[in-house]
Amino acid sequence: MAPLKELITQKLKDKFGSVNFEFSEFRDELTILFDKKNVVEVCRFLKDDDDLQFKLCEDVTAIDWAQRKNLPTGQAARFTVVYHIYSIKYGFRLALKADVDQSGCSIDSVSSVWKTADWEERETYDMYGIIFNNHPDLRRMYMPEDFEYYPLRKDFPLMGIPGSITLPAK
């Protein structure tokens, strides 16, 4: 069998001919950047394919680039959603990335592929304000439900916004 890295690259190219994948490697770890509209089908393929079997979704998070210049995709997307997935059978870790623009600020939910993505996407929504379409229960996770801001965005001040979270009366 070819090394899994080449296998993934080849299989994705064969299966999704019309999708533009950008493969990059850092310290033997493969990262794949692609358009957000294909996220569910790509994830489902990586999970269900017998030779890959990425059955574990380790993490869903996001990056706020704030004032990034020289975007890899050439467009000024503010956020990048990052998925870390793991093939338990083949012992291989893979990172998937998809850019999300600030206007609209949404991406399809992969909680139908991996159940664990449910809470991970809720956390990402809580911290970055990225809306996951078709999510079964998109509520805040850490912050109070009536909180109006997204704390891990770069324009959120470190000490918070005074008065935005109430304290009990003395």
Added chain:
Amino acid sequence: MGLEAKLTHDGIITSTIDAVVAWSRKNSVWPMPMGISCCAIEMMAAGDPKYDIARFGSEVMRFTPRQCDLMIVAGTVTYKMAHVVKKIYDQMPDPKWVIAMGACTSSGGMYRSYNVVQGIDQFLPVDVYLAGCPPRPENLLNALMQIQEKIGRTKAREFQDKKLPGIAVNQNN
């Protein structure tokens, strides 16, 4: 106690009500262990035989606030947790005291951040602030002795006319 050997015959002592009540109060301070994070480990250590908080009559850690005199807030209080801490404090019967144990509880500590209350004195009346991150059990015992000293100076009727706290209803908590 050694006292009975000195008292012959009927053994009657005269004292004031204030002195007797204060003496009994300060030697049976029942703590409410509000253990929120790592300070709670040191608070538990204070209860073990090596440090033995029972020497001060405070070994009765009650997990219901209705039987407690002293709330030991041990750990980082977030804005969300603040409502819980306050609700439990309100359930404790008067007279009651509060120890802010550790740097986080006293001032936010190293968590200078949007989600941590920068000192629980913003919503609770604190009697003793306790330095350390986390403070050692000896330090907690020292704080308890300070509380005892404070209780020793109180008058028996001081707390009788105190107003009951208003009941705060918060839908989110």
